[in-house]
Amino acid sequence: MALLDPHIAIVLGAVVMDLFLGDPRTLPHPVVIIGWLISWLERVLRQRISDPRLAGVALLVVTVGVSYLVAAGLIYLGTLVAPAVGFLVALYLAWVSIAARSLHVESAKVAKALERGDLPAARVALSYIVGRETAQLDEPEVIRGAVETVAENTGDGVVAPLFYLMLGGPALAIAYKAVNTLDSMVGYKNERYLEFGWASARFDDLANFIPARLTGLLMVLAAPLCGLSSAGSWRILHRDCRNHASPNSGYPEAAAAGALGVRLGGANRYFGRIVEKPTIGDPVRPLSLEAYAGVVRLMYCSEAIMVLGWMALMLALKVTI
Template sequence: MRLEYQILLAFALDAAIGDPRRLPHPVRLIGWLALRLEAVTRRVIAWQRGAGIVTALLTVGAAVAAAWGLIFLTGRLHPLAGDATSVLLLYTTLAARDLAGHAMAVHRPLVRGDLGAARQAASWMVGRDTQDLDESGVARAAVESVAENTVDGVTAPLLFAVVAGPLGAIAYKAINTLDSTFGYKNERYLRFGWASARIDDLANLLPARLTAPVVCLAAGLMGRSIARAFRVAFRDARKHTSPNSGFAEAAMAGALGVQLGGLNSYFGRPVEKPLIGAGLAPVEPRHVPAACGLMYLSAVLFLGLALAARLGAIELWHAWRSAS
């Protein structure tokens, strides 16, 4: 089966059923492996940064090797079994439906006035303290999470899949999982997690910058201001403390016409984040489903453009080979 069809099937599977919680998931297995490797490398390598580098390389290598082995072994049983394994592996790297589900779990209690339940649901999406957030703060947390995870959970794995197939997508998810596990600026992981954080920054460099204009295009197709989306994206993308997260967030802020960023609290410590979309309206509960809609349409557009680029590149390669 052609890779393009495998990716389309995986995308459809994620949109239809999301992540079945009762089944083993590669991301959870990768996280488990990373923690086991951390325990070993910290014991045998005194240099914390070096131990983190070895852990990151071994984790990504093991994830890719395991994926290759599964595809190879099932393919030996029957070509269709190998194709099915590839589709399932690709499917596990996507998280559009789960992302929307988490966001709507915040939205539902918000609209019925249950701020406590909304705060609890938001705590599953973000790392900031949520117990004292007001309605707008909870909605902002959900919208910011949808924007950031549009890259991590949707467009970046799609791009890696289009370029390098299931193994590329699995490699990306391993990198992203390493950052989620070790990429903290605290005493335990500041040095050990350095490699995981830097590799994740590098892996998201292109996907984040490609996602922003796609979100702006999606805004135009949804009847929102495409000009404002592009203006805020170009103006505010680099204000974010992360080298990549600001691109999707700024595009989303402009598309929705809302202000993101501002004061957050982490473990009781206030942290002032740069304003993205400064001067626009505060986030309201209605912006949460709107952000989910933008995420879904952006995913479809991104996938279509990426597949078109892949097919175009293949045609150019064949034409060049024929001419030579």
């Protein structure tokens, strides 16, 4: 009977739906709606609050609060109609909070273009999933961008939403997605958002603190299941996890670089300016399509270990109680 626990069923069902279906294309996606809310609130709050930091704090509180309450309210209203309806609403919200399949599909467009020998198309495909300029990148640098994106987003697109889903259900997972969306929309260190987006950027760092480190450890555990190096993953994770501007992104990137035996980081071009970043990992192997395939396997294996480990813990707790 323990396997029929609704919370376990929702988490497991959401992961399976994401793996086989990816993001729904014809249904309303909460992240899109949250994005609309953020854009509207930015206009309103900038007009009504003169202090940009205070306006940014209000944006964070209102966006995350509304996202959580609406998600919880929808589940509650569905349950009032019928328990099965509430379950389906919760399952849908949990499903769309996870992005493993979407991350794979979008990054695979880069790899498929390279397999065809079409470097210009690969550069364009990469430009949709990274912030750096891609027009002048050679093939290894394009692959580096794809590997870094999959590694980093294994943390905030897969492990983090699962962490909050497991911890507090679909409403908390949607609240996390609101935090993540805020950071992606206003968490920039430029003139427009340096002050206004400060609270969102810092809260995103806080929300990802545990999931990022958990992702690194999951990758170490997953590496041998993927034909990669667990020892290398642990060594580089320990050595290079802080070689990143983000307090969190270095953990999954270092674990992935060590498992793959590649070097990540280095120079990137943003708005016509070269930015030198610390390197992560050692160039034991070249940045190739094999490295990209390896990081995708690492993402899925890390997700599987997390889900199975959590299910085992939940079932063990039920038995002991």
